[in-house]
Amino acid sequence: MTKKFWRIAGAVVVVLLIVGGATAYHERHLIRRYLLVHQSYAQKDVLRTGQIKLNLRPALSTKNTTATNKLTASYQKTLKALPTGKSHAKVVVNPYKTSPLSGLILVKTAQPTQVKLTVHGDRPATTIHQTLKGYQTRHSVGVLGLYANRTNRVTLRFTTKAGTVTRQTYRLTTGKAPHGIGTNTLKTSKPKQMVLGNGHTKLTFAVSSQGYTYGLDARGKIRWYGSQKISHVFKELANHHLLILTKIDANQHKYNALRETDFYGRVYRQYNFSGLFPSRQDPQKLATNTVIHHDAIELPNHNLLLTVDDGSKKFVEDTMIEIDRQTGKIQKVIDLKRILPKSAYQQYTGTHRPDGKIDWFHQNSMTYDKKRNELVVSGRNQDMVFAINYKTTKLKWILAAPEKLPKRYQQYLLKPTTKHYRYNGGQHAVTLIHQNQHQGDSVELEFYDNNVPVTRGKTAQSKKWSAGEIVTINQLKRTVTKTWEFGQQLGQRNFTNIVGSSYAVGKGNTLIGFGYADWGKRSEFVEVNRKTNRVVFDVDRTHFAHGDWSYRAQRMSLYPGNQAFTLQTIK
Template sequence: MKSGSRHRPWLVGGLIIIGLALAGGGVYWQQSRTAPVKDVARHAKQVEHTGGLATATIKQRLQPTLSTTGVTQTRRLSATYAKQLKPLKAGSAGKVITNPYRTSPLSALILVKTKAATQVTTEVVGDSPATTITHTIKGYRTSHQIGVLGLYANRTNQIKVTYTTKAGAKTVQTYAVKISKLPRDIGTNTLKTSTPSKMALGTGNAKLTFAVSSQGLTYGLDAQGQVRWYATNKISHVFKPLKNGRLLVLTKKKTSDSKYNALRITDYYGRIYKQYNFSGMFPTKADPNKLAVNTVIHHDAIELPNGDFLLTVDDGSAKYVEDTMIQIDRQRGKIKKIIDLKRVLFKSAYTKYKATHRSDGKKDWFHQNSMVYDQKHNLLIVSGRNQSMILGLNYQTGKLKWILGADQKIPAAYKKYLIKPAKGTKFQYNGGQHAINILGESDGGNVLHLEYYDNNVAVTRGDLKTSKKYSFGTEVSLNQQEKTVQSLWSYGQSRGQANFTNIVGSSYNVGQGNTLIGFGYADSGKRSEFVEVNRQTNQVIFDVNRTNFAAGDWSYRAERLSLYLKVES
């Protein structure tokens, strides 16, 4: 110490105090970056400082508008068919209208009147008993608008319609309906295996295997791999059945648009009931003053118990993408809730992310691709590919409950949220996973039975030894209280590199003890494969290869859905 300092002890003491304060402040600042977020609202300013957006700004940039164009056309066509039905004579063959609502070529509408009140059963004659699709329309009436789904393309279909009176008397009328060939964009679907007697085909064989498009034509296959439904309007990622028997799809506002910014409530006939339009005009990272059109909803949309929709969105940031959710009011389309995952996870997850790169320079640090909501326990589960994480959140508060993901690059303060293998078991942690879903629960909701598709690619974290060697569908049991997990079943490892999919994919329990797996990005996106496998025997009972489709239009998910959706009262 210099002699001058020895004569000024107050100076030395002051410097020590300042140094300790600075050190303490540094420690506090460092901890504040990694400490779990206890109050999402208080965390907002930090997020905004790193390039995120304020809630008010997100609402301003994303607020959807209601479109009446398609709804008006649907009402006009429905009125036309009602008018055409009115003058028909009872007992006549009636009138058949193919593709009645212009976007569903493998559908038809039969207008007919009967002398007595009858109940109608339709039968589209298939190439085999398992591909013959039947459906009964409940109720007895004399004026009928009979909807028919599941026609074949490029042939003349035989539709048998049975009219049954309340007394049990039956009359059968057969209609010949010619349908033109399929569009080339669907690609080639090659049947490898089919055991219909063991498949989950539903009542009247009306359940098809739907290849949900990434950005193109979505279609449904029967038990022999034949296309029995498709929509001519292009769909991206979102194709969900709703509780009222309708469908929620993400499509384009106009066919000529480059982006998918119309969220539509429709059905298998193509009727449009409601549509929410998004502008998608966001600032670019290169020049925040310059706007460019983007697709707002990117991977998933779910129906909440109150009928509202929860959507995965780009929130309009010039820096970050695919890390936000919004809840919109079903009736008005107004945004009611926003969940920004930057306000949930640790700062380094999004500020230091370098695992993937986009051509526009924005950070796709989380890449949320699916979600599921448990109303009873107010639990929202979300999947993020680029963090190789499945998160459990309190939906009301937005607070983190647990993390299913490998213990790599996790700040010490967040390790308490990590789910660990159950005692005495080994567990392969998820890598780049998709299609999270709740199959069931026990112990009052504490133990969750989950299913998901594990791409098995260690993006930010994952199983480094097996990464990119295979992909698989899996079911696991997760104990939220003990924060433990154990594997219950998986399939895909035996297929090895041939069915490794770097992106996209799905794995869904479809009934009959079977799971339908969509290996959507096989052979680096040149092939999609749909495999139904029995979980007890691991026997493959249905297998279709899809090839020769347009670049970028691999099948995002494979789902087993009924053409005749159950309508809840």
């Protein structure tokens, strides 16, 4: 009787807890919806910092990390059970399910050996090499740089401590690349003059606006792609992992998962955003939006700084948040409406959106100046690049044409020293180069100038071409000098109304991504030597899905930091 009573009592308690928990969750959900609809403002049109944090609320997700660890555990078990001998190796293609041109070779050797990996290419310049550090008897060799839709040859060279060398070649068969990637047509390739890295591990990555991101070798062949769609963000972190913006679930329309991953597809950490914001037409109704829209960078403290929509019913793409790398909690909010003139956002008419919200700034990139603790920001729709002190958010300088700037902001404007200086218009991809060199009061800034004046700086040359540019900024004198430009000679064919990038990649070369050429029908990736202006690599991309133009072109190594693959559980 007593046991039965306690069983019934226990069941009742469980039911009450479930019902109570569900009720509490429902009440919290209703309260949050109420607070989202009834926004709290610090001043007209400027949300309170607490409201922005409530609107965004990033949440750590362990779902994909758990799946990664399960696969790792299975490979650890397989390796342990393998017989000794190179011919008994276990070969796996796409070991973590989202990187179809990657592989894993598990093999045991009788003696400790060092392994050198060779992924055979069509030519010497497209053959990828990597030497793994240390001597092991159990080897888990990560393979990157396979071709799509072929049986790839991969050779492992085993060297003992005594210097004895043996080799074994394995075959890894891959499927076709997604149709949405489109057609990549090689126009120019001079591998000896390109920046390909040690072992030819560096590829040209076409970072998608909303689709498939992929990497091309020196012959314009696809050697890596992710099967999960990516939007805008594809960055290497200090620990040599990748930071990408993707979808929480593949069937969702919005990109609201910020993921720390790698070229194999292992997931180390993921931050999910709900993106539930009030609409402009009816603020009482909530709709899901993409929260992170164009860029994300790692700060010196290893936290992440993100360009975001802050949840306003009126404005978009004018806010940044710093999130704690470990917890995902928002540590800092930078609302650009608190920094730039009120007239810039209250009187903006330059562009219009279907949802009626005002995209007055359209922040598309940022870069951090470690030497000065300053953040450099690019806003397309203000045709403006500016720097702020990161701690105080106070303005340091502004690179823009002077028109439509109130008098009190004129003091921050950089004065051109170059004759007939043409101001940037609708620019993208600002980055500081030569940061490790002592530069005194000067910084070198590289960016992609779309040459599209949205708010200021219109000239007779506007919209005639787009270009990669480098300028030198003297912060003390507040001057700007243009030191290099490439794109004018390509003319109207390579004019891009939106998107684009220009990055120094080494050897005095710059890689330029003309992402929206021919009004979005073509993307072109051009590597050019800045001293001679000679093109050493050139690929046209066509026949891709509408809207998936290449947002940026980046030169990145498949083995950043020369890191070898390890079968370690992620904590």
